[in-house]
Amino acid sequence: MKFKVTAIGTLVVGTVFILWSWYHSTPWEWLLVILLLFVLILAYGSFSIGFNFYLSSLNGKNTTEKLVALTFDDGPDSAGTESILEVLQKHQAPSSFFVIGSQVLKNRALLQKIHEQGHLIGNHTQNHSNLFGTMGVARVQKEIENCNQAIFDAIAKKPRLFRPPFGVTNPNIARAIKNMGMECIGWNVRSLDTVVSLNEKLVKNLMVKVQPGAVVLLHDRLKGNAAVVEALVIELKNKGYRFVRIDEMFDVKAYE
Ligand SMILES: [Zn+2]
Structure with missing residues:
Protein backbone atom coordinates (compact mmCIF):
# COMPACT_ATOMS: atom_id res chain seq x y z
CA MET A 1 0.00 0.00 0.00
CA SER A 48 14.69 -0.21 -2.16
CA ILE A 49 14.32 -3.94 -1.78
CA GLY A 50 10.53 -3.63 -1.40
CA PHE A 51 10.39 -2.15 -4.89
CA ASN A 52 11.11 -5.60 -6.42
CA PHE A 53 12.66 -3.88 -9.38
CA TYR A 54 15.51 -6.25 -10.33
CA LEU A 55 14.43 -9.40 -8.55
CA SER A 56 11.42 -10.48 -6.58
CA SER A 57 12.15 -10.82 -2.90
CA LEU A 58 9.82 -11.90 -0.14
CA ASN A 59 9.21 -8.77 1.91
CA GLY A 60 5.96 -9.41 3.72
CA LYS A 61 2.90 -11.61 3.49
CA ASN A 62 -0.57 -10.57 2.49
CA THR A 63 -2.61 -12.15 5.28
CA THR A 64 -5.13 -11.36 7.96
CA GLU A 65 -3.56 -13.87 10.32
CA LYS A 66 -1.55 -12.13 13.03
CA LEU A 67 1.87 -13.45 12.09
CA VAL A 68 5.10 -11.53 12.47
CA ALA A 69 8.65 -12.52 11.50
CA LEU A 70 11.44 -10.87 13.47
CA THR A 71 14.73 -10.90 11.59
CA PHE A 72 18.18 -10.08 12.98
CA ASP A 73 21.02 -9.12 10.62
CA ASP A 74 24.81 -8.87 10.81
CA GLY A 75 25.55 -11.38 13.60
CA PRO A 76 26.51 -13.61 15.21
CA ASP A 77 28.03 -10.98 17.43
CA SER A 78 29.84 -11.51 20.71
CA ALA A 79 28.44 -8.28 22.16
CA GLY A 80 24.80 -8.43 21.16
CA THR A 81 23.52 -11.84 20.05
CA GLU A 82 23.56 -13.67 23.40
CA SER A 83 21.18 -11.25 25.12
CA ILE A 84 18.82 -11.24 22.12
CA LEU A 85 18.71 -15.05 22.27
CA GLU A 86 17.80 -14.91 25.96
CA VAL A 87 14.84 -12.64 25.21
CA LEU A 88 13.62 -14.81 22.34
CA GLN A 89 14.00 -17.96 24.43
CA LYS A 90 12.16 -16.43 27.38
CA HIS A 91 9.19 -15.44 25.22
CA GLN A 92 9.27 -18.44 22.90
CA ALA A 93 9.66 -16.30 19.81
CA PRO A 94 11.22 -18.23 16.92
CA SER A 95 13.04 -15.75 14.66
CA SER A 96 15.40 -15.58 11.69
CA PHE A 97 19.07 -14.57 11.74
CA PHE A 98 20.80 -13.43 8.55
CA VAL A 99 24.44 -13.92 9.45
CA ILE A 100 27.75 -12.68 7.99
CA GLY A 101 30.25 -15.43 7.13
CA SER A 102 33.26 -13.64 8.64
CA GLN A 103 31.29 -13.22 11.88
CA VAL A 104 30.40 -16.92 11.84
CA LEU A 105 34.11 -17.80 11.66
CA LYS A 106 34.71 -15.70 14.78
CA ASN A 107 31.62 -16.84 16.70
CA ARG A 108 30.98 -20.42 15.68
CA ALA A 109 29.58 -21.58 19.02
CA LEU A 110 27.18 -18.66 19.02
CA LEU A 111 25.86 -19.64 15.59
CA GLN A 112 25.33 -23.18 16.82
CA LYS A 113 23.43 -21.82 19.78
CA ILE A 114 21.13 -19.75 17.54
CA HIS A 115 20.45 -22.88 15.50
CA GLU A 116 19.95 -25.15 18.52
CA GLN A 117 17.41 -22.73 19.97
CA GLY A 118 15.24 -23.24 16.91
CA HIS A 119 15.89 -20.05 14.96
CA LEU A 120 16.42 -19.93 11.23
CA ILE A 121 19.87 -19.18 9.83
CA GLY A 122 20.06 -17.24 6.57
CA ASN A 123 22.94 -15.97 4.41
CA HIS A 124 24.01 -12.30 4.57
CA THR A 125 27.27 -12.65 2.51
CA GLN A 126 30.78 -13.43 3.70
CA ASN A 127 32.03 -9.86 4.23
CA HIS A 128 29.05 -7.49 4.12
CA SER A 129 31.12 -5.31 1.80
CA ASN A 130 30.15 -1.70 1.15
CA LEU A 131 30.97 -2.48 -2.47
CA PHE A 132 28.57 -5.42 -2.72
CA GLY A 133 26.34 -3.45 -5.10
CA THR A 134 29.24 -2.93 -7.51
CA MET A 135 30.41 -6.57 -7.70
CA GLY A 136 30.10 -8.75 -10.78
CA VAL A 137 28.10 -11.99 -10.81
CA ALA A 138 31.10 -14.23 -9.99
CA ARG A 139 32.14 -12.16 -6.99
CA VAL A 140 28.59 -11.94 -5.67
CA GLN A 141 28.33 -15.72 -5.95
CA LYS A 142 31.64 -16.15 -4.13
CA GLU A 143 30.40 -13.92 -1.31
CA ILE A 144 27.27 -16.04 -0.94
CA GLU A 145 29.08 -19.38 -1.34
CA ASN A 146 31.74 -18.56 1.25
CA CYS A 147 29.10 -17.54 3.75
CA ASN A 148 27.12 -20.73 3.09
CA GLN A 149 30.29 -22.76 3.61
CA ALA A 150 31.08 -21.06 6.94
CA ILE A 151 27.52 -21.80 8.09
CA PHE A 152 27.71 -25.39 6.83
CA ASP A 153 30.96 -25.98 8.74
CA ALA A 154 29.23 -24.90 11.94
CA ILE A 155 25.73 -26.43 11.71
CA ALA A 156 25.98 -28.93 8.82
CA LYS A 157 23.23 -27.16 6.88
CA LYS A 158 23.40 -24.90 3.86
CA PRO A 159 20.97 -21.97 3.82
CA ARG A 160 18.71 -21.28 0.86
CA LEU A 161 17.53 -17.92 2.08
CA PHE A 162 19.58 -14.84 1.35
CA ARG A 163 19.35 -11.23 2.40
CA PRO A 164 21.58 -8.76 0.53
CA PRO A 165 23.61 -6.28 2.62
CA PHE A 166 21.80 -2.91 2.82
CA GLY A 167 18.93 -4.52 0.90
CA VAL A 168 20.73 -3.59 -2.31
CA THR A 169 19.59 -5.35 -5.48
CA ASN A 170 20.76 -5.14 -9.10
CA PRO A 171 20.89 -7.43 -12.18
CA ASN A 172 24.18 -9.09 -11.06
CA ILE A 173 22.81 -9.96 -7.65
CA ALA A 174 19.59 -11.21 -9.23
CA ARG A 175 21.59 -13.45 -11.59
CA ALA A 176 23.80 -14.83 -8.80
CA ILE A 177 20.81 -15.68 -6.61
CA LYS A 178 19.11 -17.41 -9.53
CA ASN A 179 22.26 -19.37 -10.44
CA MET A 180 22.54 -20.62 -6.88
CA GLY A 181 18.87 -21.47 -6.45
CA MET A 182 18.60 -19.15 -3.46
CA GLU A 183 15.61 -17.11 -2.38
CA CYS A 184 15.87 -13.39 -1.61
CA ILE A 185 14.35 -12.13 1.63
CA GLY A 186 13.63 -8.45 2.25
CA TRP A 187 11.52 -6.74 4.90
CA ASN A 188 8.58 -4.37 5.09
CA VAL A 189 9.15 -2.91 8.54
CA ARG A 190 12.46 -1.23 9.16
CA SER A 191 13.43 -0.49 12.75
CA LEU A 192 16.18 2.01 11.90
CA ASP A 193 17.98 0.61 14.94
CA THR A 194 21.29 1.31 13.23
CA VAL A 195 20.44 4.98 12.81
CA VAL A 196 18.90 5.81 16.18
CA SER A 197 19.43 3.61 19.20
CA LEU A 198 16.37 1.58 20.06
CA ASN A 199 14.18 3.16 22.68
CA GLU A 200 10.59 3.35 23.82
CA LYS A 201 9.63 5.75 21.05
CA LEU A 202 11.08 3.43 18.45
CA VAL A 203 9.03 0.52 19.79
CA LYS A 204 5.92 2.69 19.52
CA ASN A 205 6.78 3.60 15.93
CA LEU A 206 7.39 -0.04 15.12
CA MET A 207 4.08 -1.09 16.62
CA VAL A 208 2.29 1.35 14.32
CA LYS A 209 4.04 -0.13 11.28
CA VAL A 210 3.58 -3.83 12.08
CA GLN A 211 0.65 -5.40 10.22
CA PRO A 212 -0.28 -9.09 9.96
CA GLY A 213 2.38 -10.79 7.81
CA ALA A 214 5.09 -8.23 8.64
CA VAL A 215 8.82 -8.91 8.31
CA VAL A 216 10.72 -6.71 10.78
CA LEU A 217 14.36 -5.78 10.21
CA LEU A 218 16.48 -5.64 13.39
CA HIS A 219 20.17 -6.09 14.20
CA ASP A 220 21.64 -8.35 16.87
CA ARG A 221 25.10 -6.81 16.62
CA LEU A 222 24.00 -3.75 18.57
CA LYS A 223 24.64 -3.85 22.28
CA GLY A 224 21.65 -2.78 24.30
CA ASN A 225 19.09 -3.83 21.71
CA ALA A 226 17.83 -6.72 23.83
CA ALA A 227 15.75 -4.65 26.25
CA VAL A 228 13.94 -2.93 23.43
CA VAL A 229 13.47 -6.16 21.51
CA GLU A 230 11.87 -7.56 24.66
CA ALA A 231 9.53 -4.57 24.91
CA LEU A 232 8.58 -5.08 21.27
CA VAL A 233 8.01 -8.82 21.73
CA ILE A 234 5.77 -8.19 24.74
CA GLU A 235 3.73 -5.54 22.90
CA LEU A 236 3.28 -7.81 19.88
CA LYS A 237 2.28 -10.72 22.09
CA ASN A 238 -0.30 -8.55 23.85
CA LYS A 239 -1.76 -7.65 20.48
CA GLY A 240 -2.16 -11.34 19.68
CA TYR A 241 0.73 -11.75 17.26
CA ARG A 242 2.41 -15.12 16.74
CA PHE A 243 6.13 -15.20 15.98
CA VAL A 244 7.15 -17.27 12.98
CA ARG A 245 10.36 -17.91 11.13
CA ILE A 246 10.72 -16.75 7.53
CA ASP A 247 10.36 -20.30 6.18
CA GLU A 248 7.01 -20.74 7.93
CA MET A 249 5.79 -17.27 6.97
CA PHE A 250 6.37 -17.82 3.25
CA ASP A 251 6.24 -21.62 3.12
CA VAL A 252 9.76 -21.90 1.70
CA LYS A 253 12.63 -24.27 2.47
CA ALA A 254 15.27 -22.82 4.82
CA TYR A 255 18.11 -25.17 3.87
CA GLU A 256 19.29 -27.15 0.86
ZN1 LIG B 1 23.43 -6.12 7.11
Whole structure:
Protein backbone atom coordinates (compact mmCIF):
# COMPACT_ATOMS: atom_id res chain seq x y z
CA MET A 1 0.00 0.00 0.00
CA LYS A 2 2.72 2.40 1.07
CA PHE A 3 4.64 1.40 -2.03
CA LYS A 4 1.64 2.21 -4.25
CA VAL A 5 1.35 5.68 -2.74
CA THR A 6 5.08 6.25 -3.27
CA ALA A 7 4.89 4.99 -6.85
CA ILE A 8 1.86 7.08 -7.78
CA GLY A 9 3.40 10.11 -6.08
CA THR A 10 6.66 9.65 -8.00
CA LEU A 11 4.75 9.25 -11.25
CA VAL A 12 2.68 12.41 -10.74
CA VAL A 13 5.68 14.51 -9.68
CA GLY A 14 7.74 13.05 -12.53
CA THR A 15 5.07 13.82 -15.14
CA VAL A 16 4.57 17.39 -13.94
CA PHE A 17 8.32 17.86 -13.95
CA ILE A 18 8.71 16.49 -17.46
CA LEU A 19 5.87 18.68 -18.82
CA TRP A 20 7.30 21.71 -17.07
CA SER A 21 10.81 21.13 -18.38
CA TRP A 22 9.51 20.34 -21.87
CA TYR A 23 7.75 23.67 -21.93
CA HIS A 24 10.72 25.64 -20.59
CA SER A 25 13.79 23.96 -22.03
CA THR A 26 15.64 23.34 -25.23
CA PRO A 27 15.42 19.74 -26.54
CA TRP A 28 18.92 19.00 -25.22
CA GLU A 29 18.06 20.12 -21.72
CA TRP A 30 14.91 18.14 -21.96
CA LEU A 31 16.81 14.99 -22.91
CA LEU A 32 19.13 15.54 -19.96
CA VAL A 33 16.15 15.75 -17.62
CA ILE A 34 14.71 12.50 -18.97
CA LEU A 35 18.10 10.77 -18.54
CA LEU A 36 18.39 12.07 -15.01
CA LEU A 37 14.94 10.74 -14.13
CA PHE A 38 15.83 7.38 -15.64
CA VAL A 39 19.02 7.16 -13.53
CA LEU A 40 17.07 8.15 -10.42
CA ILE A 41 14.53 5.39 -11.02
CA LEU A 42 17.32 2.81 -11.50
CA ALA A 43 19.07 3.98 -8.33
CA TYR A 44 15.83 3.84 -6.36
CA GLY A 45 15.29 0.31 -7.65
CA SER A 46 18.74 -0.71 -6.36
CA PHE A 47 18.30 0.57 -2.87
CA SER A 48 14.69 -0.21 -2.16
CA ILE A 49 14.32 -3.94 -1.78
CA GLY A 50 10.53 -3.63 -1.40
CA PHE A 51 10.39 -2.15 -4.89
CA ASN A 52 11.11 -5.60 -6.42
CA PHE A 53 12.66 -3.88 -9.38
CA TYR A 54 15.51 -6.25 -10.33
CA LEU A 55 14.43 -9.40 -8.55
CA SER A 56 11.42 -10.48 -6.58
CA SER A 57 12.15 -10.82 -2.90
CA LEU A 58 9.82 -11.90 -0.14
CA ASN A 59 9.21 -8.77 1.91
CA GLY A 60 5.96 -9.41 3.72
CA LYS A 61 2.90 -11.61 3.49
CA ASN A 62 -0.57 -10.57 2.49
CA THR A 63 -2.61 -12.15 5.28
CA THR A 64 -5.13 -11.36 7.96
CA GLU A 65 -3.56 -13.87 10.32
CA LYS A 66 -1.55 -12.13 13.03
CA LEU A 67 1.87 -13.45 12.09
CA VAL A 68 5.10 -11.53 12.47
CA ALA A 69 8.65 -12.52 11.50
CA LEU A 70 11.44 -10.87 13.47
CA THR A 71 14.73 -10.90 11.59
CA PHE A 72 18.18 -10.08 12.98
CA ASP A 73 21.02 -9.12 10.62
CA ASP A 74 24.81 -8.87 10.81
CA GLY A 75 25.55 -11.38 13.60
CA PRO A 76 26.51 -13.61 15.21
CA ASP A 77 28.03 -10.98 17.43
CA SER A 78 29.84 -11.51 20.71
CA ALA A 79 28.44 -8.28 22.16
CA GLY A 80 24.80 -8.43 21.16
CA THR A 81 23.52 -11.84 20.05
CA GLU A 82 23.56 -13.67 23.40
CA SER A 83 21.18 -11.25 25.12
CA ILE A 84 18.82 -11.24 22.12
CA LEU A 85 18.71 -15.05 22.27
CA GLU A 86 17.80 -14.91 25.96
CA VAL A 87 14.84 -12.64 25.21
CA LEU A 88 13.62 -14.81 22.34
CA GLN A 89 14.00 -17.96 24.43
CA LYS A 90 12.16 -16.43 27.38
CA HIS A 91 9.19 -15.44 25.22
CA GLN A 92 9.27 -18.44 22.90
CA ALA A 93 9.66 -16.30 19.81
CA PRO A 94 11.22 -18.23 16.92
CA SER A 95 13.04 -15.75 14.66
CA SER A 96 15.40 -15.58 11.69
CA PHE A 97 19.07 -14.57 11.74
CA PHE A 98 20.80 -13.43 8.55
CA VAL A 99 24.44 -13.92 9.45
CA ILE A 100 27.75 -12.68 7.99
CA GLY A 101 30.25 -15.43 7.13
CA SER A 102 33.26 -13.64 8.64
CA GLN A 103 31.29 -13.22 11.88
CA VAL A 104 30.40 -16.92 11.84
CA LEU A 105 34.11 -17.80 11.66
CA LYS A 106 34.71 -15.70 14.78
CA ASN A 107 31.62 -16.84 16.70
CA ARG A 108 30.98 -20.42 15.68
CA ALA A 109 29.58 -21.58 19.02
CA LEU A 110 27.18 -18.66 19.02
CA LEU A 111 25.86 -19.64 15.59
CA GLN A 112 25.33 -23.18 16.82
CA LYS A 113 23.43 -21.82 19.78
CA ILE A 114 21.13 -19.75 17.54
CA HIS A 115 20.45 -22.88 15.50
CA GLU A 116 19.95 -25.15 18.52
CA GLN A 117 17.41 -22.73 19.97
CA GLY A 118 15.24 -23.24 16.91
CA HIS A 119 15.89 -20.05 14.96
CA LEU A 120 16.42 -19.93 11.23
CA ILE A 121 19.87 -19.18 9.83
CA GLY A 122 20.06 -17.24 6.57
CA ASN A 123 22.94 -15.97 4.41
CA HIS A 124 24.01 -12.30 4.57
CA THR A 125 27.27 -12.65 2.51
CA GLN A 126 30.78 -13.43 3.70
CA ASN A 127 32.03 -9.86 4.23
CA HIS A 128 29.05 -7.49 4.12
CA SER A 129 31.12 -5.31 1.80
CA ASN A 130 30.15 -1.70 1.15
CA LEU A 131 30.97 -2.48 -2.47
CA PHE A 132 28.57 -5.42 -2.72
CA GLY A 133 26.34 -3.45 -5.10
CA THR A 134 29.24 -2.93 -7.51
CA MET A 135 30.41 -6.57 -7.70
CA GLY A 136 30.10 -8.75 -10.78
CA VAL A 137 28.10 -11.99 -10.81
CA ALA A 138 31.10 -14.23 -9.99
CA ARG A 139 32.14 -12.16 -6.99
CA VAL A 140 28.59 -11.94 -5.67
CA GLN A 141 28.33 -15.72 -5.95
CA LYS A 142 31.64 -16.15 -4.13
CA GLU A 143 30.40 -13.92 -1.31
CA ILE A 144 27.27 -16.04 -0.94
CA GLU A 145 29.08 -19.38 -1.34
CA ASN A 146 31.74 -18.56 1.25
CA CYS A 147 29.10 -17.54 3.75
CA ASN A 148 27.12 -20.73 3.09
CA GLN A 149 30.29 -22.76 3.61
CA ALA A 150 31.08 -21.06 6.94
CA ILE A 151 27.52 -21.80 8.09
CA PHE A 152 27.71 -25.39 6.83
CA ASP A 153 30.96 -25.98 8.74
CA ALA A 154 29.23 -24.90 11.94
CA ILE A 155 25.73 -26.43 11.71
CA ALA A 156 25.98 -28.93 8.82
CA LYS A 157 23.23 -27.16 6.88
CA LYS A 158 23.40 -24.90 3.86
CA PRO A 159 20.97 -21.97 3.82
CA ARG A 160 18.71 -21.28 0.86
CA LEU A 161 17.53 -17.92 2.08
CA PHE A 162 19.58 -14.84 1.35
CA ARG A 163 19.35 -11.23 2.40
CA PRO A 164 21.58 -8.76 0.53
CA PRO A 165 23.61 -6.28 2.62
CA PHE A 166 21.80 -2.91 2.82
CA GLY A 167 18.93 -4.52 0.90
CA VAL A 168 20.73 -3.59 -2.31
CA THR A 169 19.59 -5.35 -5.48
CA ASN A 170 20.76 -5.14 -9.10
CA PRO A 171 20.89 -7.43 -12.18
CA ASN A 172 24.18 -9.09 -11.06
CA ILE A 173 22.81 -9.96 -7.65
CA ALA A 174 19.59 -11.21 -9.23
CA ARG A 175 21.59 -13.45 -11.59
CA ALA A 176 23.80 -14.83 -8.80
CA ILE A 177 20.81 -15.68 -6.61
CA LYS A 178 19.11 -17.41 -9.53
CA ASN A 179 22.26 -19.37 -10.44
CA MET A 180 22.54 -20.62 -6.88
CA GLY A 181 18.87 -21.47 -6.45
CA MET A 182 18.60 -19.15 -3.46
CA GLU A 183 15.61 -17.11 -2.38
CA CYS A 184 15.87 -13.39 -1.61
CA ILE A 185 14.35 -12.13 1.63
CA GLY A 186 13.63 -8.45 2.25
CA TRP A 187 11.52 -6.74 4.90
CA ASN A 188 8.58 -4.37 5.09
CA VAL A 189 9.15 -2.91 8.54
CA ARG A 190 12.46 -1.23 9.16
CA SER A 191 13.43 -0.49 12.75
CA LEU A 192 16.18 2.01 11.90
CA ASP A 193 17.98 0.61 14.94
CA THR A 194 21.29 1.31 13.23
CA VAL A 195 20.44 4.98 12.81
CA VAL A 196 18.90 5.81 16.18
CA SER A 197 19.43 3.61 19.20
CA LEU A 198 16.37 1.58 20.06
CA ASN A 199 14.18 3.16 22.68
CA GLU A 200 10.59 3.35 23.82
CA LYS A 201 9.63 5.75 21.05
CA LEU A 202 11.08 3.43 18.45
CA VAL A 203 9.03 0.52 19.79
CA LYS A 204 5.92 2.69 19.52
CA ASN A 205 6.78 3.60 15.93
CA LEU A 206 7.39 -0.04 15.12
CA MET A 207 4.08 -1.09 16.62
CA VAL A 208 2.29 1.35 14.32
CA LYS A 209 4.04 -0.13 11.28
CA VAL A 210 3.58 -3.83 12.08
CA GLN A 211 0.65 -5.40 10.22
CA PRO A 212 -0.28 -9.09 9.96
CA GLY A 213 2.38 -10.79 7.81
CA ALA A 214 5.09 -8.23 8.64
CA VAL A 215 8.82 -8.91 8.31
CA VAL A 216 10.72 -6.71 10.78
CA LEU A 217 14.36 -5.78 10.21
CA LEU A 218 16.48 -5.64 13.39
CA HIS A 219 20.17 -6.09 14.20
CA ASP A 220 21.64 -8.35 16.87
CA ARG A 221 25.10 -6.81 16.62
CA LEU A 222 24.00 -3.75 18.57
CA LYS A 223 24.64 -3.85 22.28
CA GLY A 224 21.65 -2.78 24.30
CA ASN A 225 19.09 -3.83 21.71
CA ALA A 226 17.83 -6.72 23.83
CA ALA A 227 15.75 -4.65 26.25
CA VAL A 228 13.94 -2.93 23.43
CA VAL A 229 13.47 -6.16 21.51
CA GLU A 230 11.87 -7.56 24.66
CA ALA A 231 9.53 -4.57 24.91
CA LEU A 232 8.58 -5.08 21.27
CA VAL A 233 8.01 -8.82 21.73
CA ILE A 234 5.77 -8.19 24.74
CA GLU A 235 3.73 -5.54 22.90
CA LEU A 236 3.28 -7.81 19.88
CA LYS A 237 2.28 -10.72 22.09
CA ASN A 238 -0.30 -8.55 23.85
CA LYS A 239 -1.76 -7.65 20.48
CA GLY A 240 -2.16 -11.34 19.68
CA TYR A 241 0.73 -11.75 17.26
CA ARG A 242 2.41 -15.12 16.74
CA PHE A 243 6.13 -15.20 15.98
CA VAL A 244 7.15 -17.27 12.98
CA ARG A 245 10.36 -17.91 11.13
CA ILE A 246 10.72 -16.75 7.53
CA ASP A 247 10.36 -20.30 6.18
CA GLU A 248 7.01 -20.74 7.93
CA MET A 249 5.79 -17.27 6.97
CA PHE A 250 6.37 -17.82 3.25
CA ASP A 251 6.24 -21.62 3.12
CA VAL A 252 9.76 -21.90 1.70
CA LYS A 253 12.63 -24.27 2.47
CA ALA A 254 15.27 -22.82 4.82
CA TYR A 255 18.11 -25.17 3.87
CA GLU A 256 19.29 -27.15 0.86
ZN1 LIG B 1 23.43 -6.12 7.11
